[in-house]
Amino acid sequence: MEKLIITVAGVGAETTREVQPALPVTPEEIGVDAARCREAGASMYHLHVRDESGSPTQNREAFAAAIGEIRERTDIIIQTSTGGAMGMTADERLQPLELGPEMASLTTGTANFGDDVFFNDTALMTEFYRRMQAKGVRPEFEIFEHGQIDNALRLVKKLGPTGPLLHWDFVLGVPGSMSGEPRNLVFLVDSIPREGGTWTCTGIGRWHVPCMLTALALGGNVRLGFEDNVFFTKGRLADGNGQLVSRTVEIARSCGREAATPDEARQILRLPPYD
Ligand code: KMH
């Protein structure tokens, strides 16, 4: 079986220090967290950043500062968010792409997100996809609802590929969108083109462990971290993103599957090698 790519969504836009005191917020904290997670077995970091007050921002310089701190410490694959936070404009959300990251997230459709609506209409996703193509940034299609797979495939068909393979992330358990039931993940995985793609899955909140286990059972990859879930077990907070990584590494290893290093993950994803 191919090695396991563990992506850490370590910061997010919605999680607060009040809820999770170990949340990394400053560029330095994010750099330290990414390095710790890499040591524990993660190969990719899905990056959101915060401003000086701790609020989510898509500011280019704030991303540059966090990326600088990560790169001082580790070779982990950096995947910047284009989702940002609720209510941000498309132009705000696009800013990190100017830095030419290796990868960036791209949600291909509007979804209910708790009491809010995560807005991604056709014009917005087309523009985001075009920008990624122009910059040579590999998208990770973040799928909250089934129809978003069809939207992503339409973009690829209409505008051409962004690289040698398609990479998907099934984000399950956001209140208002698809839940993390195993049957949902099976349905989604069954709906992406069979040849030559890669996929990962994350479960939000209480769906973290069920989704991680189902993804492992199906031979997929795993995303985890404080953006998606702050608990280690019910009612007990994780003491860091690295603790969540370590548990997944141990479970996978006990089943004969080793975690990929960042360079091994680059090979699996057919990204250019790290220099
Ligand atoms: N913060 C959410 C509204 C992404 O990073 O691409 C969206 C999000 C998705 O986190």
Ligand code: ZN
């Ligand atoms: Zn995100």
